[in-house]
Amino acid sequence: MKFKVLITQIILVISFIISWQILANTGLINSFIFSSPTKIITTTYDLLINAKLIYHIYITLNETIIAFLLGIIISFLVSIIMYELRFIGNVLEPFLTIINSLPKVALGPMIIIWFGANTKSIIVMALLINVIVSIITIYTSFINTDKDYIFLFKTFNATKLDILTKLIIKINYPTIVASFKINIAMTLIGVIMGEFLVSKAGLGYLIIYGMQIFNLNIVISGIIILIGLSYILYYLVNNLNKWLIKR
Amino acid sequence: MILTIKDLTKQYHLKNNDITVLENICLTVNEHEVIAILGTSGCGKSTLLSIISSLLNYDSGTIKYKDHFNYGYMLQKDMLLPYLTVKENCLLGLRIKKQINEEKLKQLDDLLIKYHLKNYEDSYPDNLSGGMRQRVALIRTILLDPDLYLLDEPFSALDYQNKKMLLNDIKKLIDEKHQSMIIVTHDVNEAISLANRIIILSNKPAHIIKEITLDNPDIDYLTLVESYIKDEV
Numbered sequence: 001m002k003f004k005v006l007i008t009q010i011i012l013v014i015s016f017i018i019s020w021q022i023l024a025n026t027g028l029i030n031s032f033i034f035s036s037p038t039k040i041i042t043t044t045y046d047l048l049i050n051a052k053l054i055y056h057i058y059i060t061l062n063e064t065i066i067a068f069l070l071g072i073i074i075s076f077l078v079s080i081i082m083y084e085l086r087f088i089g090n091v092l093e094p095f096l097t098i099i100n101s102l103p104k105v106a107l108g109p110m111i112i113i114w115f116g117a118n119t120k121s122i123i124v125m126a127l128l129i130n131v132i133v134s135i136i137t138i139y140t141s142f143i144n145t146d147k148d149y150i151f152l153f154k155t156f157n158a159t160k161l162d163i164l165t166k167l168i169i170k171i172n173y174p175t176i177v178a179s180f181k182i183n184i185a186m187t188l189i190g191v192i193m194g195e196f197l198v199s200k201a202g203l204g205y206l207i208i209y210g211m212q213i214f215n216l217n218i219v220i221s222g223i224i225i226l227i228g229l230s231y232i233l234y235y236l237v238n239n240l241n242k243w244l245i246k247r
Numbered sequence: 248m249i250l251t252i253k254d255l256t257k258q259y260h261l262k263n264n265d266i267t268v269l270e271n272i273c274l275t276v277n278e279h280e281v282i283a284i285l286g287t288s289g290c291g292k293s294t295l296l297s298i299i300s301s302l303l304n305y306d307s308g309t310i311k312y313k314d315h316f317n318y319g320y321m322l323q324k325d326m327l328l329p330y331l332t333v334k335e336n337c338l339l340g341l342r343i344k345k346q347i348n349e350e351k352l353k354q355l356d357d358l359l360i361k362y363h364l365k366n367y368e369d370s371y372p373d374n375l376s377g378g379m380r381q382r383v384a385l386i387r388t389i390l391l392d393p394d395l396y397l398l399d400e401p402f403s404a405l406d407y408q409n410k411k412m413l414l415n416d417i418k419k420l421i422d423e424k425h426q427s428m429i430i431v432t433h434d435v436n437e438a439i440s441l442a443n444r445i446i447i448l449s450n451k452p453a454h455i456i457k458e459i460t461l462d463n464p465d466i467d468y469l470t471l472v473e474s475y476i477k478d479e480v
Contacts, residue, residue, distance in 0.1 A: 148326050154302050155320040156343040156391075166343065170330050 035220045043217035044225070047206070057229065059202040060191060063119060064233065067126035068187045072180065074127065075134035082135070083142040084164065096136055104128045104190070108197045117198040125197070126190025133186055134179045141175040142168055177244045184237045188230050203229070248313060249276040249395050249427050250299065255308035257294060267452035268294050272308070274446065274455070276395060279425040281418070283438035285476065286448030292431040295453075296320070296397045299429070319393035321401045325384040327372040334359075334368040337386045344391070351390060358386045362416075378409040385413060389420065396421065396428040414441060435476065439468050447475045 017037050023029045024036030031039060047053040082089035107128065115121040145168055153163050169176070195204025203226050210218030257269040268291040276282060286292050297303035299310070300318055319340075327336045337355055341347045359365045362382040372380055381402050388396065396417065402410040418441055421428055432438055438445050439461065445468075447457045457475045461468055 146326075148322055148324060149328070151302065152320070152322060152326045153343065155300055155318070156340045158343045162343050167328070171328065173330070 033216055035217045039217045040221050040224065043215075044221045047218070047221060051206075053206075053225070056202055056206050057225065059199075060195065060204065060226075060229065063122050063126065063191045063194070063202065064184075064187050067123045067130065067191060068184055070123070071127055071130040071134060071183050071187060075131050075138060075179070075183075076176065078131075078135050079138035079142060080164065080169075082139050083168065084160065089139065089143070093139075096132055099128075100132045100136060105193050105197075108193070112198055119199075121198050122191055122194030122202075125194035126187045129190035129193075130183045130186035134183050137179045137182065138172070138176055141172040145171060174245060177241050180237050180241060181234070184233050185230070188233065192226065249278060249280075250313065250316065251275045251309075251311045252299070253309045253311075255295075255298065255305055255310065257291070257298060257303070257305045269298075269305075270452040270454045272453075272455060276427055276429065279421070279427060280444065281421065281428045281430065281442045282444045282446060283442035284429060284431045284446045284448060285433065285435065285438050285472065286453060287450055287476075288433060290448050290450055291453040292448060293399050296399050296429065296431055299395075300397055313394065316395070317391065317393050318395045318397055319388035319391045320397045321384060321388050321399065323400045323403050325372075325380040327380055327383055329372055332369050332371060333364060333375070333383050336372065336383050337390060340387055340391050355386065355390060358389060362386060377405055378413070381405060381409070381413055385416065392424075394426060396426065396430075398428060398430040400432055401430070435469060435472050439472065445472060447472065 020029075020034075021037045024031040024034065024039075035043075044053070047056075082092055104125065108125065111121050111124050111128075115124055149167055149171065150163060153167055156162075158166070191202070192204040192207075195202040196208055199205040203222050207219050207222035207226075210216065210222060252272055252274040255269060255272040256267065258265045258267045272295065274282075284292050284295065294303065298305050300320055328339065331339065334355070335342075337359070338347060338351075341351055356365075359368055362385070364379060364382060364386070367375060367379065372383070375383070381404075398417075402413050405413070414437065417428070420426070428441075430438070430441060443461055445459045445461065446455055447459070448454070449456045459468065459472065
């Protein structure tokens with residue numbers, strides 16, 4: 001079954017690429033607008049040699065990793081504060097829900113004015129997107145911890161710190177780790193969005209640049225490289241999760 | 248004397264009105280005594296245990312404890328932590344109370360052997376049967392060496408045989424160590440087979456309607472207790 005699915009998927013991708021190339025070669029689609037697989041390969045090669053493609057990937061990757069790690073730390077700490085100081089938790093909860101439903105890109109102009117047209121703005125943008133979702137996920141799991149466990153701990157005269165470190169964090173560990181997976185996807189969305197708005201380098205910049213000079217080959221190459229990058233990041237975080245859960 | 252409760256009243260203060268849960272409860276628990284508290288579900292039996300264990304405050308009355316009073320609480324469910332091994336689950340209470348020492352580790356070893364869990368000490372609770380899990384919870388409580396066991400409808404998730412076996416184990420243990428126990432239950436047979444004294448609580452607001460000391464083998468306590476409970480239902 002698994003093998004059959006894989007084979008079908010490969011055939012699907014290959015036939016898509018072949019038909020795309022045929023349609024472009026025969027002129028049934030305009031390859032200036034829709035590009036073609038061979039054009040994308042040559043453009044990518046060209047970018048690699050002349051346009052510092054590796055450097056652009058490095059910039060995007062760098063911003064993503066910083067925002068990802070900062071996002072994990074901030075959301076974990078805020079969740080703990082909201083849980084321990086329940087008053088603050090209750091006050092903040094509806095605001096988080098409201099901010100979460102807001103399309104964060106709308107805050108872009110404000111962020112640029114506050115933080116400047118630089119990497120800082122991109123990371124803030126990514127944080128806005130990944131932190132809110134992670135806090136909601138982690139905080140919700142904290143407050144839904146089975147009350148009987150907390151009762152049991154109290155029968156042992158456990159302190160608040162005991163309950164937090166020996167129960168709340170440990171029993172919700174799988175949820176905390178699972179939030180990394182959501183976090184990495186969200187971070188990449190934020191970084192690309194930020195790069196669209198302010199950057200001088202990165203894959204988001206490359207795609208916008210391609211659009212500005214009306215070179216769709218660059219745009220599509222950028223998107224394909226981005227797909228590869230996001231898959232690799234997701235794969236790494238997913239394996240990190242599995243490794244962390246086993247411990 | 249382990250503890251004495253005098254005129255204890257507990258209310259829950261809600262937005263619009265106050266609900267009295269326990270009213271004028273008077274109760275003395277002596278050394279080496281098993282008390283069963285019977286009452287309909289939701290009458291406030293568990294609330295009483297929470298108050299005795301100081302996890303819930305009360306509105307009026309007094310509770311006096313013996314010096315260095317130490318209790319062990321067993322909930323309806325085993326509440327084993329899924330991320331700790333059997334051994335670590337057994338040691339949880341001691342670890343939090345910072346009371347682990349060589350002697351306790353030796354006692355743990357003996358208990359694991361006694362309850363046929365030695366081969367599972369490094370397993371996780373997920374791999375154990377319901378009865379085994381409850382025995383782990385029991386060891387966790389025994390290791391605290393309490394003056395008073397507080398059992399809130401214990402082992403209610405278990406089948407009859409397993410439940411009876413565990414309750415007998417506890418009874419034997421208490422006899423050996425001259426400890427005391429309060430067991431909250433709605434099972435009259437269970438109460439009679441375990442207790443020296445039975446306290447029957449009324450419906451909300453719960454007060455003690457009858458206290459029966461089981462010291463005369465000629466009396467049919469089952470019929471006696473049931474007659475009081477029937478009145479209440």
